[in-house]
Amino acid sequence: MTRHIRYAAYFCVLLLAALLVNAARVQVVQSPAYDDNPANRRATIARYGQPRGNILVGGRPVTGSRDSGEQLRYERTYVDGPLYAPVTGFASQEYGRTLLEATEDGVLSGSDPLLAPLPLLSDLTRARAAGGDVVTTLDREAQRAAYEGLAGRKGAVAAVDPSTGRVLALVSSPSYDPGELSGNGAGAARAWARLNADPDKPMLNRAVRQTYPPGSTFKVVTAAAALDAGVIRNLDARTRSPAPYRLPGTTTRLDNEGDGCRDAPLREAFQWSCNTVFAKLGVDVGVARMGATAEAFGFNDAGLRIPFAVAPSTFDTTVDKAQLALSSIGQYNTRATPLQMAMVAAAVAEGGQLRTPYLVERTTRRSGSTVAAAGPRPARQVVQPSTARKLRQLMEDVVREGTGRKAAVPGATVGGKTGTAQHGVGNSGLPYAWFVSWAQADRDMEPKVAVAVVVEDASADRGDITGGGVAAPIARAVMEAVLDP
Structure with a gap:
């Protein structure tokens, strides 16, 4: 009898060992397969089982969470959704996440290990920490000024702080309400279909994901290359620039749009945006130096992130001389995002130094304690300080007595450059209106804001579309919002 009991005990131990081995196989070896199985909804239920952290602008949340009472309990809500959509993106139970909702999802959803007070215990229990918050660099008033300035017209605005790289405004128009996509019901499906079918592409982030021919605003880069290369030494010396200019070969x-550009000095050519002068300057500088300055x-x-990806702005370095001439006035294959052109203006304002733009100041736990901070961004010298000083003079002249006078701000020094970019087959498309600028209040020691505005505005009369007439007033409103104490 004792022997049978012993055999039974051995058999029970063997069964127990088999159960433990099988449990380990299921929980360790096969865990990834179960986690990724579409039928496993535990992770999804856990994700939406608690409120999502918030995205903050000016210390106030522009997002929230609503208790739906459903199995996927909490849905995302937005305050002034269309205003901040180019920054927040959307967080949808059905269609995923975009922009900050995607890049900062670990913090917002509570899955980031840094949020857990006891990481080892959280790993064992798989408990999810409360969602943290994302504090942005945006200036509330500048963001609203840009949005209201576009007034629903197709276009975009980007504004940065030249001394830090902080993104102060990022607006794309027309926009949309990301809250319409938050749930997983029929309403979200209808909104998704409507937004994707809209020919105006309201979900396209034109400020960072759309590139345009920059037109005459690119002449800032061409002037910088010519000054750095020593092709131009005196802003007021006559240039050997025929008008009209025959493209080489x-x-x-x-x-030119106007008269007086033949052999015009750089100061006058920049002030009145002489195409012939800058096209020839680009050829004189050469593709290698032009390409190096643009880069x-x-x-x-292709690697710029703020933290979500920015579409690369392009300057073709494989062009012949005729193509280089057109590229040097912001045409041919030259393309730029509004954020890129704000970076150009910021580098000029900051004495030739450029700081990488960023949108997230810090991330915090629900209690407010900091998880991670952006820290200072390193600066790189784009052009010589002496070149930057001359470029500042040129841009100030444009606003003081040239094509950008509508950007003038009382009590501040403002530099700018207008642009009217042709596009379409045979330049048949309605031109884009551009304006890039920077501003420094008289009481400040350095410029506080650099702005780029592009307006597509297909409803306007072709003759009325100029950077100075359409885009400059929007830039002025943004600059005033930042400079106003």
């Missing part, structure tokens, strides 16, 4: 003649400003950089 072709019979095509390039003209120093940030063109051809």
